[in-house]
Amino acid sequence: xxxxxxxxxxxxxxxxxxxxxxxxxxxxxxxxxxxxxxxxxxxxxxxxxxxxxxxxxxxxxxxxxxxxxxxxxxxxxxxxxxxxxxxxxxxxxxxxxxxxxxxxxxxxxxxxxxxxxxxxxxxxxxxxxxxxxxxxxxxxxxxxxxxxxxxxxxxxxxxxxxxxxxxxxxxxxxxxxxxxxxxxxxxxxxxxxxxxxxxxxxxxxxxxxxxx
Numbered sequence: 333x334x335x336x337x338x339x340x341x342x343x344x345x346x347x348x349x350x351x352x353x354x355x356x357x358x359x360x361x362x363x364x365x366x367x368x369x370x371x372x373x374x375x376x377x378x379x380x381x382x383x384x385x386x387x388x389x390x391x392x393x394x395x396x397x398x399x400x401x402x403x404x405x406x407x408x409x410x411x412x413x414x415x416x417x418x419x420x421x422x423x424x425x426x427x428x429x430x431x432x433x434x435x436x437x438x439x440x441x442x443x444x445x446x447x448x449x450x451x452x453x454x455x456x457x458x459x460x461x462x463x464x465x466x467x468x469x470x471x472x473x474x475x476x477x478x479x480x481x482x483x484x485x486x487x488x489x490x491x492x493x494x495x496x497x498x499x500x501x502x503x504x505x506x507x508x509x510x511x512x513x514x515x516x517x518x519x520x521x522x523x524x525x526x527x528x529x530x531x532x533x534x535x536x537x538x539x540x541x542x543x544x
Contacts, residue, residue, distance in 0.1 A: 425452025
């Protein structure tokens with residue numbers, strides 16, 4: 333039904349979005365009322381068929397409905413179009429909206445939910461969040477080269493010498509993988525090397541299990 337009621341335009345209340353970076357909560361965006369224009373239904377975005385694609389201030393805005401056997405695909409978490417917004421709508425919450433409707437006015441209930449409520453709505457991708465993570469990764473990338481175990485053994489008079497590929501001896505973790513894990517907030521760089529972002533224990537390989 334959400335596709336049908338959105339065909340001619342949609343007023344949508346987007347939820348608050350808080351991003352956890354290095355155990356610190358950063359507000360990416362507050363709740364906001366958005367008007368989606370140029371609605372397209374059931375079109376592909378970033379290689380995935382989505383429910384609704386609209387435009388908010390010349391930026392693509394995507395709504396994707398999830399339910400038991402339909403989850404958010406990887407392509408929407410890392411879209412090819414980085415200047416966009418993607419929000420998940422939970423079908424479970426939508427069913428509760430309809431269940432609470434006593435007069436059979438389901439279309440009105442749905443439209444009211446879309447423009448007034450934020451329950452069951454979750455940001456999948458926000459360009460500001462991606463930018464915050466990118467800046468954090470760039471900031472840490474210099475620290476990685478300086479602080480990773482083993483870099484002190486490099487000869488300072490041979491700048492063309494490449495640092496070792498393995499960050500930890502006998503470990504499958506490479507420098508590129510470590511950068512990726514820092515970007516998504518799984519690990520941080522501490523005084524003695526990489527540390528789990530949650531429990532602070534040394535993080536040495538993919539077998540690490542957080543103790544918290």
